[in-house]
Amino acid sequence: VLASRLPVVPAATRLAALADVTAAGRIPSLIAASVTARALALGTPVACVHVTYGDAALVPDHEGAREVAATAEAFGRAWGRRIVCVLTEMSTPLAPALGHRLLVHEAARVLRGGGSPALRSAALDVVAAVASASGLEGDAREGAGRALADGRAKAAAVAWGERHGVASDVLTGATATGLAPQVREVAAGRDGVVGIASVLRLGEAVRRLGAGRLHADQAVDGGVGVAFTVPPGEQAEAGETVVHVYGRDAYLTDRAAEEVSAQVTVGDA
DSSP states (O other), X not given: OHHHHXXXXXXXXXXXXXXXXXXXXXXXXXHHHHHHHHHHHTOOSEXXXXXXXXXXXXXXXXXXXXXXXXXXXXXXXHTTOEEEEEEEEOSSOSSSEESHHHHHHHHHXXXXXXXXXXXXXXXXXXXXXXXXXXXXXXOHHHHHHHHHHXXXXXXXXXXXXXXXXXXXXXHHOSSXXXXXXXXXXXXXXXXXXXXXXXXXXXXXXXXXXXXXXXXXXXXXXXXOEEEESSOTTSEEOTTOEEEEXXXXXXXXXXXXHHHHHHHEEEEOO
């Protein structure tokens, strides 16, 4: 998550812009090129590409994810690097947020030993894959879990971020910074378990706020998005705020909040 959201691969911006505004965004080879460019930019001999598939991902199914993985591994070989891939089914977002700075914040929460269990599990899978490909012995997943718990992972991430010009408070701060000023709340209409009717439509609402591009020259706004205060799958009470919507423009934020409200469900488990 951090490697894809922080400015370590400036040349990938135009590729992402093309993908955002054309059907090419779901072509496996283009997805592989984008994610592999970020992995190669880290400069390590072994890197991991996390390929998600399902309703909340660009790749719709396992077959497509395998094609992305195979292409990414071939790109790595062409550059003299070893790319390993971890495939994860994602019917709902791994983190309870959509939007660039909100996602970086969720990744930072994992680095601080908390955060979304699904995102944490995916991160540990990536660590285990890289460790295995690097020939390291022992249970890398268990070791990474200990590093998250005792702060070593956070310290290493802060050092890595500083080398790339990332302020340390992005990874250490308890709250997300730089969020858009217009905030709307979406409340539960009844007691029940929070869900998402359509992840795609929820993502489109966030895209129209500015988190994605409507045309290739549009700048992405890292401060807009939605954050679940009650994550999908958890219980909410009637009237309780379950989502915060962040936007720049009052009118667009109001409309986005209506769209988000239509996609957030509260009912029986």
